[in-house]
Amino acid sequence: MNKFALLQTLVPQQTLSELAGMLAKSEVSYVKKPLIKTFAKAYGIKLDEYDRGSLDDYTSFNDFFTRELKDNARPIDPTPNGIICPADGTVSQLGDIHAQAILQAKGKDYEVGQLLADFDDGQYFADGSFATIYLAPSNYHRVHMPFDGKLIATRYVPGTLFSVNNTTAQHVPDLFARNERLVCVFQTAFGKACVVLVGAMIVAGIECVATGPIKRTPYIQYRTHDLTLAKGDELGRFYLGSTAIIVLPKQAGTAWQDDIAHGSVVMMGQKIGQLS
Numbered sequence: 001m002n003k004f005a006l007l008q009t010l011v012p013q014q015t016l017s018e019l020a021g022m023l024a025k026s027e028v029s030y031v032k033k034p035l036i037k038t039f040a041k042a043y044g045i046k047l048d049e050y051d052r053g054s055l056d057d058y059t060s061f062n063d064f065f066t067r068e069l070k071d072n073a074r075p076i077d078p079t080p081n082g083i084i085c086p087a088d089g090t091v092s093q094l095g096d097i098h099a100q101a102i103l104q105a106k107g108k109d110y111e112v113g114q115l116l117a118d119f120d121d122g123q124y125f126a127d128g129s130f131a132t133i134y135l136a137p138s139n140y141h142r143v144h145m146p147f148d149g150k151l152i153a154t155r156y157v158p159g160t161l162f163s164v165n166n167t168t169a170q171h172v173p174d175l176f177a178r179n180e181r182l183v184c185v186f187q188t189a190f191g192k193a194c195v196v197l198v199g200a201m202i203v204a205g206i207e208c209v210a211t212g213p214i215k216r217t218p219y220i221q222y223r224t225h226d227l228t229l230a231k232g233d234e235l236g237r238f239y240l241g242s243t244a245i246i247v248l249p250k251q252a253g254t255a256w257q258d259d260i261a262h263g264s265v266v267m268m269g270q271k272i273g274q275l276s
Contacts, residue, residue: 021205024061024239035061043138049073066141066237074140074269076232083131083254083273084231086146086195086244088139091264092169094131094256094272097247102130105170112247114177115196117157117220121185124192129254131246131272132176134164135238142237143197143244144268145229147275149186156206156214156221157181164200164243176245182206182214184235190275194247197236208236232269252276 026032036055039045047053051068058064077084093103100122101109112130113122135141159180162172169175180199185192197206207213210225229235248254253276260272 020240024065027060032058032060032064036064039064039137045138062239065239068142069140074267076269077271079271079274081275082231082271083146083246083248083275084144085131085133085266085268085270085272086235086246087133087135087141087143088268089133089135089244089266091260091262091266091272092132092134092166092243093262094260095129097125097128097130100126102132102176102247104132104175105166108170108173110174110177114174115181115245116183116194116247117155118183121192121194125194125247125249127250129248129250129252129256129273131256133244133246133266134166135242135244136165137240140268141239142268143195143235145231145233145235146195146246146272147186147188147193148231149188149193149229151184151210151225151227151229151235152187153185153225154208154211154221154223155183155185156217157183158216158218158220159199161199161201164198176243180206180216182208182211182236184208186229190252191249193249193252194245195235196245196247197238198243198245199238200240200242205239206236206242207239209234248275 040055049070051070097112100112102112104110112125113119160178162168162175162179176198182197184195199206205213210227254273256273
């Protein structure tokens with residue numbers, strides 16, 4: 001590990017995240033206002049494309065962080081069988097799953113079954129495809145459906161809370177399969193598919209439209225659902241920056257866009273791939 005990654009192993013990750021969560025949800029004026037204004041200035045956040053155009057319009061830092069866009073601020077690509085980007089951010093990696101190995105960073109792979117916390121799912125998605133989208137703190141932090149599907153299960157998996165930026169991805173083995181995450185499992189026209197919401201350092205929480213805010217536990221939480229969602233519908237949100245990973249089966253025949261690669265800046269709603 002480099003010094004930045006090593007430092008993260010020494011700090012109390014859960015305690016820091018719990019403290020961040022307490023501050024982030026506070027509606028007390030002298031707590032929320034400095035947090036919101038300092039954060040917006042530090043990251044150069046403008047509110048032109050958001051529904052509420054003043055920093056004073058937000059009831060808490062969490063409310064500000066998960067701020068909603070104006071209608072049509074992110075047009076949803078209408079291409080039939082097109083896969084859209086689920087969030088604003090940067091492509092960390094995307095491509096094929098080789099046997100059951102997903103590329104994390106150059107020279108580093110991890111197992112899809114580890115990510116999904118399910119051995120059978122690991123076998124099911126062998127030789128499939130994936131896309132990993134990193135959400136920086138300045139990004140829009142709601143995650144949307146990359147395809148049409150029925151949400152049939154969610155699986156909360158407790159774990160570490162390493163940062164998920166590119167530096168950490170290069171130095172922490174099995175990063176996304178070690179961190180706290182919420183696995184969302186869908187039934188689709190091309191078989192089973194997943195979107196994984198991965199937590200990170202000082203992320204105060206993960207939320208899904210089917211579960212509400214997830215309460216952290218030391219054990220896996222498994223829930224079944226029957227919720228049909230269309231491409232572009234909101235799926236969930238993060239309270240502070242993190243990563244969303246799309247996992248698709250081999251039979252989907254996914255072809256990623258030629259102009260989308262590691263480091264590409266992407267927007268929610270834009271086409272990033274095509275299902276055959």
